[in-house]
Amino acid sequence: MSRKTMIAGNWKMNNTVAEARELVEGLKARASEIAGVDVVVCPPVTTLAYAAEQFAGTPVKVGAQNVHWAESGAYTGEVSASMLKEIPVEYVIIGHSERRQYFGETDGTVNQRVKAALAAGLTPIVCVGELLEQRETGETEAVVKTQVEVGLDGLTADDAAKIVVAYEPVWAIGTGLTASPEQAQEVHAFLRNLLRGLFGAVADGIRILYGGSMKPANAKDLLAQADIDGGLIGGASLKADDFMGIILSG
């Protein structure tokens, strides 16, 4: 089954309104170069609506970086899926390692967020990945297996067909240390088999993105791997030319 490449930019906690304007304008100016690749940008909440408005009618889609599972209520600092849909936003990153490390995100809360996103018609980009010490002790597969099994617990095959998975080895995020194409492919193939065991043939259509110091210089080799279907880009998504360089590698 052929899978359309997806290049998603995770701005994380970056870009003031003025900085976002410069980046959005830079991407819009080059949007006509985008062909055959799904492109998503995920700004912080302060510039989500602005980005959604600016990219309307262009090939660039917009995503959020988190979503709460409740419809509304006393959850200070959170946003609901229906709030994101209203903007409108189409994608949402769930379970990023920074949320797991610094904000107490667990596989259980990832699961609740994924279900809420799907129920609202948002496409979850579900992140998994091991810490350096887990890789060094040979636990990578066990770690990502639990993250997938618990994070996607209770999903039907139809649900699973709507998600995107991102493999982001934590030791490669923001460090300049990229997983080699072979190291990444090995985990992506493991994830694909795992998804096949859980959801059957739809696993062949699920995009599995790689994230962790992807840049124009290494994107092509990573994206050439059989089970690497795109990238989730942090630092290099903050400069229009770098992000476009990765998009054009896809």
Ligand code: 13P
């Ligand atoms: P970097 O591309 O900055 O390593 O970040 C990757 C990431 O965490 C994307 O979600």
